[in-house]
Structures are given as C-alpha cells and as structure tokens.
Amino acid sequence: METIEVVICGCGPTGAMLSAYLGQLGVQNIVLERELDITTDPRGIALDEDGIRLLQGVGIYDKIFTEIGQKMGYFNFITSSNDLHATPFLRFNNNTIEGGTGHPGFICHKQPVMEKCLRNEIASHESCELRCGAVVDGIEEDENWVYVSYVDQDGNQKKIRAKFLAAADGKTGFTRKKYLEAKGVSMEKDLKFRYEEAWVALNWKITPPTQETHPDFPLWRLGYKPEQVYDEFFPKDFRFICNPDRPSVCGRFGLCTDRLWRFEYVLKPGEDPVAMAEYENVKKVVFPYLTHPGKRYNLTRDVVFPEDCIEVIRSRPFTFSARSCNIWALGRVILCGDAAHVFPPFGGQGIASGFRDANSLAWRLAIACRPGFTQYEALLSAWYVERKQQLESSLAATIVNGNMCNERSKVKIFLRNWYLWLLQLIPSWKHWLELGPRQNGMTKYNYTPGLPFLPDLGGGAAFPQVLCKPLGAPEKMKPLFTDDVIFHPKKSTLFQLVVLLDSEGDLQRASHDLAGLERDSAGELRQEEVTYIISNQVKRDQLAHQSSGYQGSTFRVVCVSEYDPSCWDGLPEPIGYDGLRMRKEVSGKYVIVRPDRFIFAMCQGKEDLQRASQSLARLVSGEEL
Numbered sequence: 001m002e003t004i005e006v007v008i009c010g011c012g013p014t015g016a017m018l019s020a021y022l023g024q025l026g027v028q029n030i031v032l033e034r035e036l037d038i039t040t041d042p043r044g045i046a047l048d049e050d051g052i053r054l055l056q057g058v059g060i061y062d063k064i065f066t067e068i069g070q071k072m073g074y075f076n077f078i079t080s081s082n083d084l085h086a087t088p089f090l091r092f093n094n095n096t097i098e099g100g101t102g103h104p105g106f107i108c109h110k111q112p113v114m115e116k117c118l119r120n121e122i123a124s125h126e127s128c129e130l131r132c133g134a135v136v137d138g139i140e141e142d143e144n145w146v147y148v149s150y151v152d153q154d155g156n157q158k159k160i161r162a163k164f165l166a167a168a169d170g171k172t173g174f175t176r177k178k179y180l181e182a183k184g185v186s187m188e189k190d191l192k193f194r195y196e197e198a199w200v201a202l203n204w205k206i207t208p209p210t211q212e213t214h215p216d217f218p219l220w221r222l223g224y225k226p227e228q229v230y231d232e233f234f235p236k237d238f239r240f241i242c243n244p245d246r247p248s249v250c251g252r253f254g255l256c257t258d259r260l261w262r263f264e265y266v267l268k269p270g271e272d273p274v275a276m277a278e279y280e281n282v283k284k285v286v287f288p289y290l291t292h293p294g295k296r297y298n299l300t301r302d303v304v305f306p307e308d309c310i311e312v313i314r315s316r317p318f319t320f321s322a323r324s325c326n327i328w329a330l331g332r333v334i335l336c337g338d339a340a341h342v343f344p345p346f347g348g349q350g351i352a353s354g355f356r357d358a359n360s361l362a363w364r365l366a367i368a369c370r371p372g373f374t375q376y377e378a379l380l381s382a383w384y385v386e387r388k389q390q391l392e393s394s395l396a397a398t399i400v401n402g403n404m405c406n407e408r409s410k411v412k413i414f415l416r417n418w419y420l421w422l423l424q425l426i427p428s429w430k431h432w433l434e435l436g437p438r439q440n441g442m443t444k445y446n447y448t449p450g451l452p453f454l455p456d457l458g459g460g461a462a463f464p465q466v467l468c469k470p471l472g473a474p475e476k477m478k479p480l481f482t483d484d485v486i487f488h489p490k491k492s493t494l495f496q497l498v499v500l501l502d503s504e505g506d507l508q509r510a511s512h513d514l515a516g517l518e519r520d521s522a523g524e525l526r527q528e529e530v531t532y533i534i535s536n537q538v539k540r541d542q543l544a545h546q547s548s549g550y551q552g553s554t555f556r557v558v559c560v561s562e563y564d565p566s567c568w569d570g571l572p573e574p575i576g577y578d579g580l581r582m583r584k585e586v587s588g589k590y591v592i593v594r595p596d597r598f599i600f601a602m603c604q605g606k607e608d609l610q611r612a613s614q615s616l617a618r619l620v621s622g623e624e625l
C-alpha cells in the first residue's frame, strides 16, 4: 500500500499552504483535491497582514503585489444609502506598517491567483505531491496509521496509508461530516457572536466606458478620462456601508488592472435569497450607488454608470455565521481551515485563519512524524488550544466591524457617529481609531499547561518583523525581511535563535553564552545558524565594526529614514514603519523563535538560555508534553 507521512484532503488555500510549509520542512505529503482545477470563482478577497506574512514565509512575497493583489487601503465606514464618496464616520488605515508583521494591514486579492501561486510552491518541493480529481471517500485508523481511500480522476478506488490526515476540505467537508461527527466532533455556533445572516455576494468585472464605446456619456464633456470615470464610480479603498436599511460592503479586489469589484449585501427577513441574487434585484440594491446626482458635476441630469460595462462574474446568496469545532484533532485526523471554523465576512479572517492553522500545524506535524515520537495527541491538542485563542481575537475584530455594519437603530447610529466624530478631533485618538484591530497589538497566547512556550520567559507572543540588511551591505541594497534571514531555507533546525545586539559587550557575552547551545537543546538549535540582529540604531556603527567576524549571520535593522524608492522595489512604502519594533517588543537578548513566528522564550543571559534550550529539547522529544 502507498505510504506517506501526511495526507492532506483538499487543496483550497489552507491545504495548499499546509502542503507548501510541510514541503519546506521536508515532510512527505500528498494533497488529494476533488476538483480538477482551481475554483475560478473568487470568494475570499481580503487577507490580513498575518496572511501576507505567511505568504512571504512560503516564498511567494514577490508575487503578492505583482500577481495576487494590492494594498486594500482604508476601511471606510459610511452610512449613506447611495453615495460611496460619503465622508466616513470612521476609517481604519490599512496602508500603514504598524501591526508588527512588517506588512500593510490588508491586501485585496484574487483567491484563484493566490491559490495558483501556492500550488506552484507545492510543485517546487520534492516532498509534496498534488493529486487533482481525487475524491476522498473513506477514512479508517489503527494505532499507527490512518488509511485514506479516494477515487482518482479515472474512477479507480485507491488507498494511502499515512501517519496523519490533515483535513482542509472546507466547511461541509467529508472528513468532519462523514468521519469525525460520529466520534463527537461538531461545528458549534459561537456563543459570543450569534451571527447568522444570508448575504448576496457579487463579483463584477468592469470595463470602463470610452468616448468610442459610449459617445453620449456626459462626463466626457467635462474632460473626464475612462480611468477617472472608473475611479469615480468604483473608488479606491474598501467600504463598510452601515446603512441600517441594507448593510453592505464593497471594494476593488485583485490587481488594479483586473478591475474587479465586490459588492455584498445582507438580505432582509422574508427576502428570497435566490431571487435577490438575480440581476434585476441586484440592480435595485447596487445601482443607487452607481447613479451620481447631476449636481455633483454641475449637470442637470443624474449620471448613471453604463450597465453594459459590467460583467457579472458571481452573484450568489451565502449564509455567513461564526462557528468552530469543539475538537480539531482526534487520533491521527486533524481539521484545519474552514473545515474547523467559519467566519462572517466583516473581518476578512477566513483565509488568514486557515493560513495560521496551516503554518502552526506544519511544524508540529514535522515533529509528530519524527521516528519514535508518540506524544502527538498532546502536541495537536496544544495546537488547537492556541488556535482557538487566536480565533477568538480574529472573531473579536470581526464582531467590531460586524456590529458597526449591522446596527439597525437610527438613534444608536446617530449617537455612535457623533461620539466617534468627537473622538477624532484629537489627533492621537484619531490615529488610535485608525489602527482598527491593530490597537490590540500582536497576538499573545495565554499559557495553559502543555502549550509549547515558556510563559515565565515571555514566550507565547508573536515575534515582530522588521527590515534589515546584512552588515557591510551597500547602501543601495534592497532591504530584507527579518523572517527571511532568520528562517533562511538553508537553515536546518525548526526553531531559531535570534541574538539582539544593543551594546558593545553584547557580542562578547553572546559568544560565551551560546557555548553549549547545541548540547543543551539536543541539536534543536545550532550555533552556526544563529541570527545576530543589531537593533539599536545609535550603536550601529560601533557594533558593526566589532561584529565583522559574524558577517553573513549579522544584520542591522533598517530604519525609516533609509527609505529609498529606487532600491525598495517591490516593498510597500514604509508608512508607520518602526525599525525598533522588534527591540521594543522583545525584552531579552536571546530569543528562541518558533517556526510559526511566535516566541518560545526570551532570555537575558546564559542561565535562561540554557534552561530554555533544555526545555525545548524536552518539548520536541515529547517529554514535556
């Protein structure tokens, strides 16, 4: 029988991301995907900065702004029932790099293109294989293996034996419904956010009118160009239309040149979902926003965007709710992505949550697949305890947006808008409000026994990312992301040690403190793979001189004053970027970072480092689980 370390059921964004990360870690995996090709229907369009960081982690950063999408800009909260240019009563600024990941807040992307890029990554790893047209139809387990049956694209029944099955088969997936539900696994409604409403989601492709195609269009007389007409009717930035009569959201997605537009609106009680997705009804909801009063242009007649410039790509009703499974891993079978949890649309958290599942699962599976490792149940339970904590905060962000969007009481809306208007008169409060969910800082897990980090050494917090350059690099060199140097593909260990250098003595102390690192960590950390980061800008030159012996593994943090568009090609403009972010959030000199970019431990000196290294060794061997 065919035998493999991990079978992944489903190659949506979650399954593809998991396979790519497993491939990076050299874990043999086969992905079984029911469909022959990538689903061309763009569903998810918003991806948050964690999601961007995880795309970067699989090695496709260069595709993000060239093929996959663009910065999402502001989230504008408006109440108007017919004007997308109405002044927002609240804005979240997603252009800035203030979240700590080194990336802007959100991108709006084309899901099929993102999936294609992920599949290309899968194809680049020898340890990964994607089988399309393969429908999983049976699962069995014994003590040592899980057996996955599937029908291949020629109709042949096949079976694979694997150490683990990761089911990323979506919210109605086979694995939960046909296998795990009978064992007590269920998808439960979130008790804090009992949201469940039907929406219609539209994707339109816009071809702007031209003087040749629409000679009578009134804006030509005013000197408008087709591009300006497009910007007028389908403006930049994303809008939460908090219209109590019909909450909606809308905005561009994909690359600028794709000219794709998403509009989603809620259905009222009694409305037939299918009928409401038909063009005549869609028109009644959307066209008020695409009809501009003549006075906006000093014209006597209203200006309506030409209907024949709109191609409907999707128009379907959808029920959104907040639900998650009680158990995400049972025996050798694991649920991830939509198979384990679903979100309402307001926070753009569906795909990013699946990505977080995948990335944080990949390294655990790499450990669980090691010969002789037996504590996989404890390892995987700890995985979903952490994931559930993080899901709560994703949901909290979703709830804030959702409540804002769905408020139906006109009195409450009036009071809220005035209150927010007043707050925004004070610049620092305005800035704080514009941070949106980033006000809460980066994710930090609350420790419960078994979680893989040391709480007394500051473990469990997300590790910030900044830009850096190798020591001695030419001024004109394009900056690098710290994740890319810390987790360089040539490095061999799962966990990485980062040394933050602030003062002259630090370097000498480090060489003393790091002696015995490999022994203490039982080979889980290696001295030659340590990354040295000079994070204190003031001492930079002094340290640079001293640490010249560490060339190749020593990097200096790049600060915002070094911004030079000519050599930052492909990197977003560093608005709100803080080169000292890593130093501010990390209190130790030696940081053991997990592969999912969370801190295992922050150590001040040799003693802490020794203890953390030994604890890491016990964790990875299963002794400390």
Ligand SMILES: Cc1cc2nc3c(=O)[nH]c(=O)nc-3n(C[C@H](O)[C@H](O)[C@H](O)COP(=O)(O)OP(=O)(O)OC[C@H]3O[C@@H](n4cnc5c(N)ncnc54)[C@H](O)[C@@H]3O)c2cc1C
Pocket: 009, 010, 011, 012, 013, 014, 015, 032, 033, 034, 035, 043, 044, 045, 046, 047, 134, 135, 136, 137, 168, 169, 170, 171, 173, 174, 201, 318, 336, 337, 338, 339, 345, 348, 349, 350, 351, 352, 354
């Ligand atoms: C209208 C709409 C708007 C959305 N907007 C957003 C948004 O803005 N941002 C966001 O992050 N998310 C959004 N989402 C949600 C997002 O699309 C999902 O969270 C995401 O696709 C989940 O990815 P996944 O890989 O976990 O599951 P899926 O994408 O559902 O993939 C599951 C895969 O498993 C395969 N499969 C299923 N059963 C089997 C089987 N038996 N054998 C083999 N293969 C199988 C399927 O073919 C599929 O390819 C939206 C969803 C919808 C519908």
